Amino acid sequence: MSETPRIAIDAMGGDSGPAVMIAGAALARKEREDLAFILFGDEEAIRAELIRHPALASAVEIVHCTDVIAGTDKPSQAIRRAKTSSMGRAIAAVKDGTAHAMVSGGNTGAMMAMAKLALRTLPGIDRPALAALLPTLGDNDVVMLDLGANTECDTRNLIEFAVMGAAYARVVLELDRPRVQLLNIGTEELKGTDELKAAAAVLRDADYLHMRFDGFIEGDKLSRGGADVVVTDGFSGNIALKTVEGTARFVTDLIKRAFASSLRSKFGFLVSRPATRLLRHHLDPNNHNGAVFLGLGGLVVKSHGSANDIGVANAIGVAARMVSADITRRIGEDLANISAHNVPAAAQ
Template sequence: MGDRPSQYGRSVTTPVRIALDAMGGDAGPATMVEGAALAVRADPNLTITLFGDAAGIERERARFPILADRSSIVHAPHVISGEDKPSQAIRRAKDSSMGLSIAAVKTGEAGASVSAGNTGALMAMSKLALRTMPGIDRPALAALLPTLGDNDLVLLDLGANTECDARNLVQFAVMGAAYARTVMGLQRPRVRLLNIGTEELKGTDELRDAAQALRDATDLPIQFDGFIEGDRLGRGEADVIVTDGFSGNIALKSIEGTARFVADLLRRAFASSIRSKIGFLISRPATELLRHHLDPNNHNGAVFLGLNGIVVKSHGGASPQGVANAIGVAVKLVEADITRLVTEDLASIRSPIITGGGK
């Protein structure tokens, strides 16, 4: 297991340009532009193109002198709202901040697109503009989650594909492992399939077939450790956990809901009496560590894997530092050329599930 690198601790000097949808997110340009400023301050090789209402973006950008020479603005007259359906968003792709930021990736003007906007619209636009890469049937949404282990956890798919066959799951495993190698610096990520039990006979035919294909793929740079149950997701026993989008989305929402439940329960307990308040003061360093560990801003930046281009989804309510972290994830994926990594890994699999001889 490799060491976990810092968010921006890289030795490369290749310039990277990121296309940022400055109108996405709950707070709009104020948060997105400040996040861009934090990102370029941490990375001397980074420049950013800001897409959206030019006048509003310029007002925010004036607050951060570092962006004067490290960013540019492209005016987009329309914004994709959280209520817009994917079909509506696609019709506005040519003049919306989200659509134009994705188009910049397609034309090569930017290495990746980052948006905190409507997830469904972002996926639909990205698939239409960038298409899936060779060897991948469906893109998947992957995110980093905290664990009790030495590394974060890559969980996918988180909702892009509600139903998946064994071929899809194997492809997700390859993409998730390439993501873990890139973002967490792991040479052979530990990969497991989410299941209702750890025994080889448990689960659906699709899960068992995918597991067998991954066991047979000895040339893959992964350590396949079989199945894992939902109650072990945060224990640090895997670096990549693969599932279909239906189960993955439920697992993610359950994890997020449990984290909020624990935080609210502690807050209520500490406020229940004078003695509890004194106990809070004594235990504050530990509770602050817990809050930091569970803060989604520290793990911000879900990625659409499997496209001919890199698109990163930021939390809609992300803080400026959360936006900067999402941009940092995008930069790492650009520099590692993750599309090439996935293509090479897929080529090493000889299973008929991948080569087309069976499902």
């Protein structure tokens, strides 16, 4: 797109509120000077943080909001406050075209509920999905979806997720034909639920799409780098995500404990510091921050609530890349291909 990407930011979202969200915006604009922001939240608190980032002041507009969605608020409660809360008004800015995308570190369930109500789903999409990047041992990260938006999915949902995930991978991973796999309890064609097997049958013959379907993948292979996109239902995806994140914390904590166990271990730490620094960087969730609600009629990005300024900047960067790449159009074109090739009734 030729015009300046405008990102609506829920400045009150996240564990640290305006301090981290605005610091992240400042960092993102250092990396990409054509960005502009609309900050939604308490104006006094926002201006107090902007003083720390004078270079950002010329690129922001502030919209004062008195209401904040808490992490404990139920989606039904949040929807009723969509017109007054910083999160709801930031989403509304995407709906009315004031902003091209929205970023928040707030309540995920509330964010999904408000975004789906305000932005609706794209034509041909039954349900939106939550997608994020996970680190791997390969040349690039892996896109995984759904990560919790839909606990139960049918065949059609899985096919749609594959299409959306591949479009997303083409943007963030810069791949022409991403390798797509379905998460399953085994790699054999006869294993898995009927929905998984039916989705695999459709995707296996979908050589007209901008992807390469590589069958099934098991959970222990997620980080090996053999897939660019992994598709699953939100129940399994959320468990897999939490398991990966927990394992990463376990490994880093175990290494810290091992290096502190003796004088010899501490000396070993000094020798291996470059390697441990690389490991810490690879496993740091801030370096992979920015989960995307794919399939909506507008761009919405979820930042980790505990993200630091680097994490928030990465989430903003994801939003900006999707705006520039016009990912909504790409998804629409691929969905049109699915419809044009008459997906079997069993996959509907």
